[in-house]
Amino acid sequence: MNLNKVHLMGRMGNDPVVRVTQKGTKVATFSLATQDFIKTKNENETTWHRIVLWGQPADFCSKFLKKGDAVYVDGTMKVRKYETQDGKTNYMHEIHSSNIRSLGYKRNQNSESTENEMINESDELHLQS
Numbered sequence: 716m717n718l719n720k721v722h723l724m725g726r727m728g729n730d731p732v733v734r735v736t737q738k739g740t741k742v743a744t745f746s747l748a749t750q751d752f753i754k755t756k757n758e759n760e761t762t763w764h765r766i767v768l769w770g771q772p773a774d775f776c777s778k779f780l781k782k783g784d785a786v787y788v789d790g791t792m793k794v795r796k797y798e799t800q801d802g803k804t805n806y807m808h809e810i811h812s813s814n815i816r817s818l819g820y821k822r823n824q825n826s827e828s829t830e831n832e833m834i835n836e837s838d839e840l841h842l843q844s
Contacts, residue, residue, distance in 0.1 A: 719792055725748050741769070747788065769813065
């Protein structure tokens with residue numbers, strides 16, 4: 716029996732970078748910071764994760780999320796092997812997710828209304844591709 720499932724809540728470390736594959740599928744990537752309290756040091760330790768989203772969730776990211784936003788993602792851990800220009804082999808750990816939720820309040824940037832349109836936890840978007 717095997718299980719590869721990752722659940723993370725944290726803050727986006729950068730605006731999502733969105734590109735389109737040759738087949739027309741949107742892909743968004745961003746870094747996500749999570750924190751753990753280390754009791755022996757009496758301080759928080761930050762871990763950075765690379766998040767990859769495909770399709771509709773990638774489109775949602777590009778339209779509504781930005782650096783500093785609190786989000787929840789779940790997905791699977793994947794390790795990508797690549798070679799650098801100088802011939803070294805490197806490995807990149809990534810969380811590939813088809814589910815992202817915005818946590819907290821967010822102003823709708825596309826609104827021409829004078830009122831703030833908010834996405835809150837009761838209206839949070841749960842997107843699956």
